[in-house]
Amino acid sequence: MQTTELAVAAVVLAGVSLVLFVLAIRRLLLRQADVTVTMLRRYDDRLADFAQTLSDALAALQAPPAQGTPELGEDPEPMMRALELARERTRADGAIALVTGVSGTPIVATVGLSESETNHIARMGFPDYRGARAIEVSFAGDLPAPNGSPPVRAGLVLPLLEEGDAKSLLGVLTREQGRHFSEEDVDALDAVVRVARSPITRALKLREPDVVPEIDVLTNLLDRQSFQAVLEREIVRARLAGHPLSLLVLDVDRLTSLNARLGIDGADGVLNELAARLQSVVTHHLDYAFRLGGGRFAVLRPGSEAAQARELHEAFRADLARNPLVAGDAGGVSLSGGIAELVPRDDAESFAARADHALRRAKESGPGGVELDAVADQRHGTLVLHAATADHLRRA
Structure with a gap:
């Protein structure tokens, strides 16, 4: 009797297991079908997006060039x-x-x-x-x-x-x-x-009215506020006249040490003397000499190439060598220089930044040096800027 009951229970259990197995297989198949349908739907969507993108690209290639309003307001040229x-x-x-x-x-x-x-x-x-x-x-x-x-x-x-x-x-x-x-x-x-x-x-x-330069009180050179305005004006003039324009930026070496050893008043005296020396070598009437702040100076040279700016730095350095400016136990004073020459795609900011970059390289090389920031002339076409005489228009 007990054996019969065990046999019946085993059969029932086997039947339940078979039913559960069938249900599991069916559920798995249904889930797989759902996954397959979802994947196919996503594939169809991506294929449609790709077809639309390809269609838009072909339409853009076949369309005539757009004649929209050109953006000239921010163009440097x-x-x-x-x-x-x-x-x-x-x-x-x-x-x-x-x-x-x-x-x-x-x-x-x-x-x-x-x-x-x-x-x-x-x-x-x-x-x-x-x-x-x-x-x-x-x-x-x-x-x-x-x-x-x-x-x-x-x-x-x-x-x-x-x-x-x-x-x-x-x-x-x-x-x-x-x-x-x-x-x-x-x-x-x-x-x-x-x-x-x-x-x-x-x-x-x-x-726009012409720039009225302001004077730095300490050194009697043009001040920092004048620098940007004069630089922008001279860039325009150089391009209209087809003339070169160079910028020499100078910085006193070890200025922090000078301030610490001489005090503010003593360091100001050194800067004042350097400004006077600089003015003595800037002899061309077209040149502009600035004090940009601290121990930094600049000379803007209309009509001059980088080589002439380098010659100016050499003249300044030679003057300091002949008549050393000794700042107490801080030793002799020197200035490093960076030079940039105007290129067609420069604006005032990039022009000054290139000179500053050259100055940083000069200071890394040691006190009293000068470096030129040379940039390839990336002209986008033939630009001729020069003067001509005006007559009445005629049909030739």
Whole structure:
């Protein structure tokens, strides 16, 4: 009897186990099916996203170039950017901007033109628009073109700045024989002018008063507040005139030790004497000498390259060697120097920062040294900036 009951219980248990096994297998299969469906759904979603991305990319490649408003307000070279845009928007071979400078001498900027072409077009001067939006001009003769290109055949010009600012023009030139500029070209050039006018006006300083430098009380040099304004002004002038511009930054070596040993009054006396020595070697009337604070000085040299700034530092160092400035038991006083020469993509901040970087390297090399921060000239096109004489515009 007991054996029979055990057998029945075993059978029941086996049946329950079989049912549970079947249910577990079924649940596992259902779960696997759900996972598979979820994975397939995610795959379909990702495939759809990829297809949309690919479609958008193909549409962007096939679409014509956007003619949106160019951002010129923060461009460090708005004149250059405007010329590039004008040439691109009108499918021209070259572009020119002509603006009357402060002295009345026109300033010329070009892209895609030879020097002979630039001079010839600039001598034509400013047109009399007489109410016209733009004027088309034609050229005869064979002006020397760059790299054996065909000569300039025709041009389209319109005013670049507001009438009350200065005489000006922006023009695009074509080397294509028989091409005539269309109304669409006039509209495109006019759109560039409307965007470029304000930043170019600011860059040329046509609406800003001249800088009035302030004097440092201690040294009688120009002070730190004047440095930024004079630097920005001279960068603009150098670019308009096509002249070099160099910056020499000087720093007294071991100034902290001098302050500790001589006291503030004694250290101020040393700085005052150094300023006088610096003024004695800065003899060119175009140079600006500044005290930037503490024991740091700067000399901005319009019309001078880095080599001339180095010569100035050598003259200053030679003066200190002939007549040593001894600061008590602190020993002789020396100054390290850093030099930068203006390159096309510099603004005032980057120009000064490069000179500071060179100064740091000079101080790491030992007291009294000088280093030049040499940066490759990364010009984005041919930029010609020079003066020209103005005559009346004529059809050649």
